[in-house]
Amino acid sequence: MLAWRVRRPSTAPYPGFEAREEPTPRPERGELLIRVRACGVCRTDLHVVEGDLPPHRPGVVPGHEVVGEVVDVAEGATGFAPSDLVGVAWLRGTCGRCHYCRRGAENLCPLSVYTGWDADGGYAGFVTAPAAYAHRLPSGYTDAELAPLLCAGIIGYRALKRAELPDAGRLGIYGFGASAHLAAQVALARGATVHVFTRSASARELALKLGAGSAGGATDPPPEPLDAAILFAPVGTLVPPALAALDRGGTLALAGIHLTDIPVLDYQRHLFQERQLRSVTANTRADAREFLAIAAEHPLKVVTTPYPLDRADRALADLAAGRVDGAAVLIP
Numbered sequence: 001m002l003a004w005r006v007r008r009p010s011t012a013p014y015p016g017f018e019a020r021e022e023p024t025p026r027p028e029r030g031e032l033l034i035r036v037r038a039c040g041v042c043r044t045d046l047h048v049v050e051g052d053l054p055p056h057r058p059g060v061v062p063g064h065e066v067v068g069e070v071v072d073v074a075e076g077a078t079g080f081a082p083s084d085l086v087g088v089a090w091l092r093g094t095c096g097r098c099h100y101c102r103r104g105a106e107n108l109c110p111l112s113v114y115t116g117w118d119a120d121g122g123y124a125g126f127v128t129a130p131a132a133y134a135h136r137l138p139s140g141y142t143d144a145e146l147a148p149l150l151c152a153g154i155i156g157y158r159a160l161k162r163a164e165l166p167d168a169g170r171l172g173i174y175g176f177g178a179s180a181h182l183a184a185q186v187a188l189a190r191g192a193t194v195h196v197f198t199r200s201a202s203a204r205e206l207a208l209k210l211g212a213g214s215a216g217g218a219t220d221p222p223p224e225p226l227d228a229a230i231l232f233a234p235v236g237t238l239v240p241p242a243l244a245a246l247d248r249g250g251t252l253a254l255a256g257i258h259l260t261d262i263p264v265l266d267y268q269r270h271l272f273q274e275r276q277l278r279s280v281t282a283n284t285r286a287d288a289r290e291f292l293a294i295a296a297e298h299p300l301k302v303v304t305t306p307y308p309l310d311r312a313d314r315a316l317a318d319l320a321a322g323r324v325d326g327a328a329v330l331i332p
């Protein structure tokens with residue numbers, strides 16, 4: 001099979017990121033062997049390939065939005081059979097015993113491991129994954145449309161929960177890529193008014209098409225005060241304008257796993273009046289199940305840009321340069 005491995009961190013055009021033919025992996029106890037049908041390209045993959053995230057497994061294969069077909073079920077793996085359609089997401093394992101796991105916050109487990117960071121992911125012809133962390137997928141979507149639901153969708157949904165948007169509230173979304181365009185649709189389906197802030201003219205156009213109330217530049221003031229906001233762009237300088245855009249008691253959730261430095265905040269303008277600033281850390285399996293159930297019930301419009309698997313480097317370069325509308329998806 002073809003597999004892309006991070007030999008050393010590098011930036012576009014990614015000389016340290018190499019595709020080679022190699023043997024198909026074997027599933028270990030509790031795992032599924034999956035033939036990859038589509039794998040989404042997430043910004044986190046870019047952080048792994050460029051070295052913003054410290055390497056966890058040398059030479060790792062990135063990719064944690066995997067849609068595939070089960071081809072083998074190892075001993076101890078339950079819930080799936082050969083030829084089932086399955087989704088593999090970022091969260092790959094937790095200890096199940098620590099106090100975070102026991103209180104339902106497995107996303108905070110200090111022993112958690114991740115697909116495409118601690119273990120090889122889906123930028124390949126085949127992948128193995130623990131059955132206990134694999135997902136059933138909603139019908140009504142193509143393979144390419146399903147892929148971005150598995151991280152962009154799930155993380156966007158968790159960020160929306162962390163932003164505590166009240167019913168029919170006013171939501172600001174900063175940055176409008178794969179995750180944001182899905183979270184926006186979930187909020188709109190629940191009666192929210194959504195205001196989008198992004199430097200990309202084509203993303204602003206997409207936002208309006210999906211039903212956003214307004215779409216402006218990245219640091220524009222909102223047309224009305226916001227009850228909640230989510231920062232999807234990994235840009236710390238957007239934190240002060242996003243906090244300033246909140247109404248009293250509003251919450252800003254930071255959706256990214258990596259953020260550039262946040263400038264000095266002004267207590268009166270940015271935090272006083274009980275404005276809240278919160279991070280979002282990965283997701284639980286319960287978040288994933290809830291979001292995939294929403295996607296089954298409300299058909300989401302998933303904007304994708306397909307790339308052949310052997311052009312993964314190109315897909316990452318386009319994502320880094322902001323040239324991708326919606327979600328880039330690799331098709332083996």
Ligand SMILES: [Zn+2]
Binds near residue numbers: 099101106109
């Ligand atoms: Zn744990």
Ligand SMILES: [Zn+2]
Binds near residue numbers: 042043090151
């Ligand atoms: Zn991701």
